Amino acid sequence: MACTLTTGHAARIAARKNKWAQSTSGLADTYLQANLLVLPSRYAEAFRQLCARNPVPCPLIAESTNPGDFAMLKSHLPQVRDEDLAADLDLRTDCPRYNVYADGKLVHTAVNDILSQWTSDHVAFVIGCSQSFESALIRAGVEIRHLNQQRTVPMYRTKLPLNPSGIFTSSTYVVSMRPFRKQDIELVRRITRRYLPTHGEPIAWGWDALERLGIIDIDDVQWGHPPLTQDGRPLHEVFGDSENVPVFWGCGVTPQEAVMKAALEGTIMAHHPGEMLVMDCREDDVL
Amino acid sequence: MACTLTTGHAARIAARKNKWAQSTSGLADTYLQANLLVLPSRYAEAFRQLCARNPVPCPLIAESTNPGDFAMLKSHLPQVRDEDLAADLDLRTDCPRYNVYADGKLVHTAVNDILSQWTSDHVAFVIGCSQSFESALIRAGVEIRHLNQQRTVPMYRTKLPLNPSGIFTSSTYVVSMRPFRKQDIELVRRITRRYLPTHGEPIAWGWDALERLGIIDIDDVQWGHPPLTQDGRPLHEVFGDSENVPVFWGCGVTPQEAVMKAALEGTIMAHHPGEMLVMDCREDDVL
Known part of the structure; x- marks a missing residue:
């Protein structure tokens, strides 16, 4: 299946038809992948500013053209035109799976769509x-x-505070983690540095970074799969x-x-x- | 003197002629005030990205049009045209006073100009x-x-890390501090929120913020003057x-x-x- 999903559009259609319901890492090579957050419109301005004040964890690429729009996006990047983001789009179905929160609590996880929850007041x-x-x-x-182990990237809560914005006064960074050889870190930093709209260069590295970030146990992930060594043992x-x-x-x-x-x-x-939304534009279009 | 410095241009001329050599807080009311940093050109790209990744402590407004330019700026804000920033400008003289660093160490502080240090390779x-x-x-x-006490705003080192960029891997926030009544904090947050290019809303407040920021003693400032109560006692x-x-x-x-x-x-x-560079544009022009 994966080998036939070579474009962002194909990945969205597969997700829409519930034929792809797992990590999109490695899918539709070179097409831009994106996180989704859908809020009641009264929180939109505070969230927009949260992104503007915290562009490393929250690099805003686009939002609904108008509240309630699930098919049209306006770009926040001057280098990407609205119409190049995703032409045939339904934000309610086109991620492989979704999380749903009610009054700040996770109430559904890994559901196939958000058709019944979406309202005309929601902003994506x-x-x-x-x-x-x-x-x-x-x-x-x-x-x-x-990716080689066909697992989802490990993700962790941290104690690193975001710059507050309105109602968002006590937010902290979530981080993704990939292990690399020590001698490759400068190469990895240099390559990812250009990709500012997709988080850019790493924010921390090395075993001593765990304490600074407030991560107690590298094997205890909050999202994704626990990391493994090349031969399949726990990373610690x-x-x-x-x-x-x-x-x-x-x-x-x-x-x-x-x-x-x-x-x-x-x-x-x-x-x-x-399990990301995959776009029509390419990773290098956002540079 | 202060009462006659009612424009950004007047403030710059007074600094240029060494007739104003103290805090610019309250000077040239409503004119945009700005921080200055002048680097060898080889560090310019890493610093530009440091600002892009940390817009709350480092909101980049403009930079030298070309390396060596001390009189012409290009704007980084779409809402401000280059020519509206500062028409009659000499970055080497137009701040009241300057700090000079050599190989990462402060070697001169509160000097009147940087005429002898400036080279054709420097980017502001x-x-x-x-x-x-x-x-x-x-x-x-x-x-x-x-401002009421005619003192410089208190400034502190913190332990809060910046998002790294290239050579800047271990930078931390510096913060300014103003005391307010508890019941005014939401008002203060709301008013300053709009001013994203001049740091926006506060990043922390309350006495318990000191520990989170790593400030040990509110009276021990690293820059500016120690804060005082209304009747002139140490704030602690x-x-x-x-x-x-x-x-x-x-x-x-x-x-x-x-x-x-x-x-x-x-x-x-x-x-x-x-002791800031005061511009020709107004504070509200950057909103």
């Missing part, structure tokens, strides 16, 4: 995803571990005994964490972490 | 300043303590015994701290904290 935000620079890393010759087993170290990026699940921290009222929807 | 960056929303706060009826004396609490904003001295943390080689120049 499309946010860059670090899966969008994985193909550039592969081209540079480094291994993307979770190689602590101090391997050339591989964890490298952390800002993650577009941060808005879902922010929704819970702020206990937003009403129905909020988002993609199921790792 | 102009960054928003929170003194630019003080008049909006005054119009809303709240007191700006340091009213801890838990006053309606006033400290409110912290991202601060444009952050780049000077970043230069030291990254131990940048060569000659780097900046304004003397609190």
Whole structure:
């Protein structure tokens, strides 16, 4: 199945028809992947500013043209035209799976669509995803571990505060993690640096980053799959005994964490972490 | 003197002629005030990205049109034209006073100009300043303590990390502090929120923010003057015994701290904290 999903449009159609319900990492190579957050319109301005003040975890790419629009997006990037984002689009069905929050609490996870929850008052935000620079890393010759193991990228809560915006006063970064060889870190930083709208360069790296981020256990992920060594053991087993170290990026699940921290009222929807909206434009179109 | 400096141009000329050599807080009411950082050109791209990734402490407003330009700026804000920034400008003289760094160390402070240090390889960056929303706060009826006491705003190092960019891997926020009554905090947040290019709403407030920011002693400032109560006592004396609490904003001295943390080689120049470049455009032109 995966091999036939070679475009963003094909990935969206497969998700719409419930034929693809897992991580989109590696899918539709070089097409832009994106996080989704859908809010009642009264929270839209505070969220827009949260993104503007925290562009590393929350790089805003686009939003609904008008409240209630699930098929039309306006671009926030001067280099991408509205019509090039996603031509045949239904935000209610085109992510593989979704999370649904009610009054700040997760009430449904990994559901196939949000057709019954969507209202004419909902505003969708499309946010860059670090899966969008994985193909550039592969081209540079480094291994993307979770992709090779057909697992979802590990994601963690941190204690790193976001810059507050309105109701969002106690939000913290969510990060994704990929292990790399120590000697490849500068290469990995240099390649991902250009991809500002898809989180850019890592925010922390090395085993000592765990304490700074407030991650207690590298094997205890909050989203995605626990990381494994190349031979399938828990990653902590190689602590101090391997050339591989964890490298952390800002993650577009941060808005879902922010929704819970702020206990937003009403129905909020988002993609199921790792299972992204795939766009018509390419990763390199956003540079 | 202050009363005659009613425009940005007048403030720059007074600084140029060494007739104004102190804080510009309250000067040239409603004219945009700005931080300055001048780097060897090889660091320009990493610094530009540091600003893009950390727009709250480092909101980039403009930069030298070309390396070596001290009289012409190009705007980074779509809402402000290059020619409206500052028409009669000499970045080497038009801040009241300057700091000079060599190989990451402060070697001159509060000097009147940087004429002898400036070279054709230097690139200047102009960054928003929170003194630019003080008049909006005054119009809303709240007191700006340091301004009433004719002192420079208190500024502090924090442990809050910036998102890394290239050589800038261990930078942390610098914050400015103004005390306000607890019941005015939401008003203060609302008024300053619009001023994204001059740091926007505060990043933290309340006495418990000190621990989160890593500020050990509210009276021990790293730049500016120590804060005082209305009747002139050290601020810590009213801890838990006053309606006033400290409110912290991202601060444009952050780049000077970043230069030291990254131990940048060569000659780097900046304004003397609190003594800003005053522009021709108004505070509300950047909204």
